[in-house]
Amino acid sequence: xxxxxxxxLQSTExxxxxxIAVIGLGFVGLPLALSLSMSxxxxxxxxALPGLINQINLGRSDMAEWxxxxxxxTVLQRELHAGRFRATTNLSSALATATEIIVTVGLPVxxxxxxxxxxxxxxxxxxxxxxxxxxxxxxxxxxxxxxEGLVQPILEESGLKAGQDFYLAYAPExxxxxxxxxxxxxxxxxxxxxxxxxxRRAISVLKLITRANCIxxxxxxxxxxxxxxxxxxxxxxxxxxxxxxxxxxxxxxDTFETLRLANTHPRVRLLKPGLGVGGYCIPYAYYYxxxxxxxxxxxxxxxxxxxxxxxxxKAILDxxxxxxxxxxxxxxxxxxALMGLAMKDYSNDMRLSPAVQLAHLAMAEGAQxxxxxxxxxxxxxxxxxxxxxCLSGADVVIYAVRQAEFERMEPxxxxxxxxxxAVIIDTRGDDRFKRLSGPGVSVRQI
Numbered sequence: 157x158x159x160x161x162x163x164x165l166q167s168t169e170x171x172x173x174x175x176i177a178v179i180g181l182g183f184v185g186l187p188l189a190l191s192l193s194m195s196x197x198x199x200x201x202x203x204a205l206p207g208l209i210n211q212i213n214l215g216r217s218d219m220a221e222w223x224x225x226x227x228x229x230t231v232l233q234r235e236l237h238a239g240r241f242r243a244t245t246n247l248s249s250a251l252a253t254a255t256e257i258i259v260t261v262g263l264p265v266x267x268x269x270x271x272x273x274x275x276x277x278x279x280x281x282x283x284x285x286x287x288x289x290x291x292x293x294x295x296x297x298x299x300x301x302x303x304e305g306l307v308q309p310i311l312e313e314s315g316l317k318a319g320q321d322f323y324l325a326y327a328p329e330x331x332x333x334x335x336x337x338x339x340x341x342x343x344x345x346x347x348x349x350x351x352x353x354x355x356r357r358a359i360s361v362l363k364l365i366t367r368a369n370c371i372x373x374x375x376x377x378x379x380x381x382x383x384x385x386x387x388x389x390x391x392x393x394x395x396x397x398x399x400x401x402x403x404x405x406x407x408x409x410d411t412f413e414t415l416r417l418a419n420t421h422p423r424v425r426l427l428k429p430g431l432g433v434g435g436y437c438i439p440y441a442y443y444y445x446x447x448x449x450x451x452x453x454x455x456x457x458x459x460x461x462x463x464x465x466x467x468x469x470k471a472i473l474d475x476x477x478x479x480x481x482x483x484x485x486x487x488x489x490x491x492x493a494l495m496g497l498a499m500k501d502y503s504n505d506m507r508l509s510p511a512v513q514l515a516h517l518a519m520a521e522g523a524q525x526x527x528x529x530x531x532x533x534x535x536x537x538x539x540x541x542x543x544x545x546c547l548s549g550a551d552v553v554i555y556a557v558r559q560a561e562f563e564r565m566e567p568x569x570x571x572x573x574x575x576x577x578a579v580i581i582d583t584r585g586d587d588r589f590k591r592l593s594g595p596g597v598s599v600r601q602i
Contacts, residue, residue, distance in 0.1 A: 496557025
């Protein structure tokens, strides 16, 4: 696609798209489906989990997403009532009328290898009902080469040819959980099709919800890879600051103040360290690229970043052990309280949560773990119903995840609940905790 074609495509205006199927109703698919239905499209969400579909059709969702101050659940109920959105496990009924098919099925990593089986299954099911003139638009983060090397051949088993009988394109989602509605609208969207007509068709759908530019990539492979390295670059940055944090803590240097000062330079953009890196986006990026490794294709920095970030929960637990020993206590039998259990700040997603990983590590060493997170709904054996219950009698407190409830609380209410002497380890850089350090309670920020 030449430069002139690319510029022309950026000015494409949306067409009237009435029937859309969104396959996969997870943290990306459900807010995407609702964003599209709010644009007055007729949207059917499809997922293989009957329990999830039942909850969605009842207007229930615990997803921590907001649209103009409203919870996603409120938006869901309104769109269901308006008849613009419904959910089903029946792909046949969804695709009978849909002409735009958006796939958000992810690629989990198992034992270091991306598992494409769910995406393959989705593609084979689509193949059964694919019609001439349909658009298939992938919005998942994938191993580069997946769209054309895996999905396209499966779809063409229908007897239809991509770019000739149906349209095929890729447009990676670039949202941050918690800001999905806003970022679907405001984030520049990368898009590439198997041919120019497929790209145009994809843009016509994307423009239903995005106010930002649709950036046309010269190849689908480049578009796929760009999303992976966006995530991997954050993994590497986080590994760097997590390593800094361990070094600074040992040297008696204020980590968060040092990073704040460094970031006053206009060309420096250091992220904040923490308990680790969770979720499926950032931790999986290295493995998506590593699937392409071969002679002359090595990712030493990415591998090292994964190793550092994977070890972060253990590093924090080691610090807790050292602090307890200084107070004459042992991790064995100690009460460890975790403030926050989600995989990141202001989230209720526990997938690959570093806080949960730390909890299991601590319990394996004989610690009595309690954790509290106001947004978490998943049952965990160590989860408490209140923060006070979590903190009561604790020997060590780890502030793992920011949540609005924690920011509203007065930190001075914590020490009276603890089994003093006690230690508080603040991984979020909340300056209010510094004031708690004194006789009976030591505070470490890392």
